Amino acid sequence: MKNRGYYGDYGGAFLPEILVATFDELETAFEKIKNDPDFWKEYETLMSTYSCRATPLTFAQNLTREFGGAKIYIKREDLNHTGAHKANNVMGQGLLVKRMGKKRVIAETGAGQHGVATATMAAKFGFDCTIYMGEVDVLRQRPNVFWMEQLGATVVPVTDGTRILKDAINEAFRDWVTHMDTTHYVLGTACGPHPFPEMVSYFQSIIGKEARQQILAAEGKLPKRVYACVGGGSNAMGLFSGFFNDPVELVGVEAGGKGLDSGMHASRLKSKDASCGIAQGYKTYFLQDSDGQMKETSSISAGLDYVGVSPILSAMHDKGTARFESATDEEVIAALKLTMKKEGIIPALESAHAFAQAFKEAPTLSRQDVIIINQSGRGDKDIFTVADAVDDPKWKEFIIKKAKEYHA
Numbered sequence: 001m002k003n004r005g006y007y008g009d010y011g012g013a014f015l016p017e018i019l020v021a022t023f024d025e026l027e028t029a030f031e032k033i034k035n036d037p038d039f040w041k042e043y044e045t046l047m048s049t050y051s052c053r054a055t056p057l058t059f060a061q062n063l064t065r066e067f068g069g070a071k072i073y074i075k076r077e078d079l080n081h082t083g084a085h086k087a088n089n090v091m092g093q094g095l096l097v098k099r100m101g102k103k104r105v106i107a108e109t110g111a112g113q114h115g116v117a118t119a120t121m122a123a124k125f126g127f128d129c130t131i132y133m134g135e136v137d138v139l140r141q142r143p144n145v146f147w148m149e150q151l152g153a154t155v156v157p158v159t160d161g162t163r164i165l166k167d168a169i170n171e172a173f174r175d176w177v178t179h180m181d182t183t184h185y186v187l188g189t190a191c192g193p194h195p196f197p198e199m200v201s202y203f204q205s206i207i208g209k210e211a212r213q214q215i216l217a218a219e220g221k222l223p224k225r226v227y228a229c230v231g232g233g234s235n236a237m238g239l240f241s242g243f244f245n246d247p248v249e250l251v252g253v254e255a256g257g258k259g260l261d262s263g264m265h266a267s268r269l270k271s272k273d274a275s276c277g278i279a280q281g282y283k284t285y286f287l288q289d290s291d292g293q294m295k296e297t298s299s300i301s302a303g304l305d306y307v308g309v310s311p312i313l314s315a316m317h318d319k320g321t322a323r324f325e326s327a328t329d330e331e332v333i334a335a336l337k338l339t340m341k342k343e344g345i346i347p348a349l350e351s352a353h354a355f356a357q358a359f360k361e362a363p364t365l366s367r368q369d370v371i372i373i374n375q376s377g378r379g380d381k382d383i384f385t386v387a388d389a390v391d392d393p394k395w396k397e398f399i400i401k402k403a404k405e406y407h408a
């Protein structure tokens, strides 16, 4: 019982007594679907009819030529419904909720992407849906809040603490404690108490399963390296798990922000600023000070801006079974611009971290080598941030004009 859900030293389930039975129920339900071959078939059918699976593996011919080294392939999670790999997780949990007979879902969200995905799933399955979001995030992510509400969800601005993601997580847990019988908490990434890290990774493993088959079909061999960005770690776990038994190097890329020396980043595994701790019900590397106070994180991409990281990846970090790197905001914008111009593809700012690291390494590999970059999501959601970063004057003019129309 005690050792369940541990990965080396990390993971576990540090729960208030009142939630223990709910987690046991969840774990039992998850074990059941995991051992039921019909469940995975139902999941694949749902994802192929609602979310464009299997997503393509695109050969990036122009980028390959640009760097003159390894052949670059891109796994296109951006083509999922709602524009990112998050659909894999929420739809999987939706099927699970249906089997558990619950009628209400709640979720936390920071940038709003997981909130939109959960609200979408709830609409499709006919569940009531409440999304907890820090008040600061509600104010800066209005487009996602708008869509969550249009999709039928109730968005609750959380006014505790610093009013961001971690406060929203705490509030979601408080809700769960009082509505356990009817409600499931759709956690958004491969973090949190057991069984969430394993369960979210399980649903995301569809990425790696497909990618492995697709690269073997295209190239007749395995890739030398695969790259994924690491926020909480779910898209990385999804891609990596397809290659766990292969001689393939797994590279996770964290948010380097303004640089690892600046202290303004969200790198838990590559930087020296994180240490092992227990928070939010699980044990992992957290960006915290010596008193256990969580540090401020900084990244151009809201989706990688989190103090903790998947306990499964923390264990892989310590064992050396995956390598972790970081890309700065500046490198990310450069990688994004190049990918748009060369391939006509707009990666999410999160995904562009994986692109940036792959671009650093591709020229050092041989033309016989093959690499895969996971494009976790599409970048059109980032129009406000990217337009600011490239300082586009016509965009500014448009925003000012729009604002004036409302004043008139």
Ligand SMILES: *Cc1c(COP(=O)(O)O)cnc(C)c1O
Pocket: 084, 085, 086, 113, 188, 189, 190, 229, 230, 231, 232, 233, 234, 235, 236, 303, 304, 348, 350, 351, 376, 377, 378
């Ligand atoms: C949320 C998000 C991420 C970060 O989450 P992980 O759990 O680390 O995968 C990465 N990319 C995109 C596009 C996202 O929306």
